[in-house]
Amino acid sequence: MRRGFLSLIAIVISLLIFTILFIVVFNKLKIIPTTQSGTDPRKETQETIDKVIEQQNKEKIEFEQMDEKDQKLLGVQTGKNYTALVYDLGSSTVVTDTAGDNDCANDCFTKPLASYVKEQGGRGGMNGTYFCPPDYSWCAGKKNSFDFPVWNNRQKKWIQAEKLFWNGRGMMVFRPGSAQFFANSAAVGAPSDITGGIINYPSLLAGGSLLVNDGNLVANLKTKATRTGIGFGKGKLFLVVARNSSVMDLANTFISLGATDALNLDGGGSAALYEGRYKAGPGRSLPNAIIVK
Incomplete structure (x- = not known):
């Protein structure tokens, strides 16, 4: 009886040790999960994003025409090919929100930017x-889904949190009166003492350094199209929608505004900029958005 009991304990201990070793090895090797078809979901996600960008490059949105007085009143700055909302970062709180409160793979909730x-x-x-x-x-089966983590400030959690550690993406996080940018979100972890957080690609600027060039951009990011991005620098926050621009053009627009850090966001027919009314867009109903308070 005693011998059987000891054998049972030995088996339990062995299983426990095996489980611990498996977890350690899994984390060390950073095993990539696969779908039921055995493919890498990161590759499938990138293929979807590439198709989205290619289609968006063909889309255009409406831009509001404003006189100089209106621009100054609303903190709007315009150039030959862009419209930017410019805020004092120190007196602003940036929050991010998602229309749904949980991860979603298809038929995800959306709402207009104005509602956010x-x-x-x-x-x-x-x-x-x-x-x-x-x-x-070709978005059938994954309508309105997004594979980039976004902080839901109402729920105080990351949506699509399991993808926080995917390489090749930039992360911008916000706290009242401040912003931080990380060119590679995989090295950051999952900050939770924030009011806003968003991941996308490609990273445009970091610490005053230009991160993109024609040599490291794929063809669909070199095409002239409607682009958007968010950046900050010299105490200012910049929300930019650029028309007839490549991603490189967008990066240079941020430099001209005085930004030191910037991240490319969605574009094409999904682009939208709102301050009292739409300055660009309204574009599509959105599954996530950035709000300045």
């Missing part, structure tokens, strides 16, 4: 990450 801003009591806002629009036929 009004519900949060914000002053302005813009679109967020790339997502799979329902009007793209």
Whole structure:
């Protein structure tokens, strides 16, 4: 009886040791999960994003025409090919929000940018990450889904948190009166003492250094199209929608505004910029957005 009991304990201990070793090895090797078809979901995600960008490059949105007095009053700055909302970062709180409160793979909740801003009591806002629009036929089965983590400030959690550690993406996080940018989100972890956080690609600027060039951009990011991004520098926050621009053009627009750090966001027919009314867009109904309070 005693011998059988000891054998049982030995088996339990062995299973425990095996489980611990498996977890350690799994983390060390950073094993990549696969779908039921055995493919790397990161590759499938990138293929979807590439198709989204290619289609968006063909889309255009409306831009509001404003006189100089109106621009100054609203903190709007325009150039030959862009419209930017410019805020004092120190007196602003940036929050990010998602229409749904949990991860979603298909038929995800969305709402117009204006609704995000009004519900949060914000002053302005813009679109967020790339997502799979329902009007793209090949997005069937993943309508309005997005594979980039976004901080839901109402729920105080990251949506799509399991993808926080995917390489090749930039992360911008916000706390009241401040912003931080990380060119590679995989090295950051999952900050939770924040009001806003968003991941997308490619990273444009970091610490005053230009991170993109024609040599490291794929063809669909070199195409002239509607682009958007968020950046900061010299105490200012910049929300930018650029027309007839490549991603390189967008990066240079941020430099001209005085930004030191910037991240590319969604574009094409999903681009939207709002401050009291739409300055660009309204574009599509969005699964996530950035709001400035």
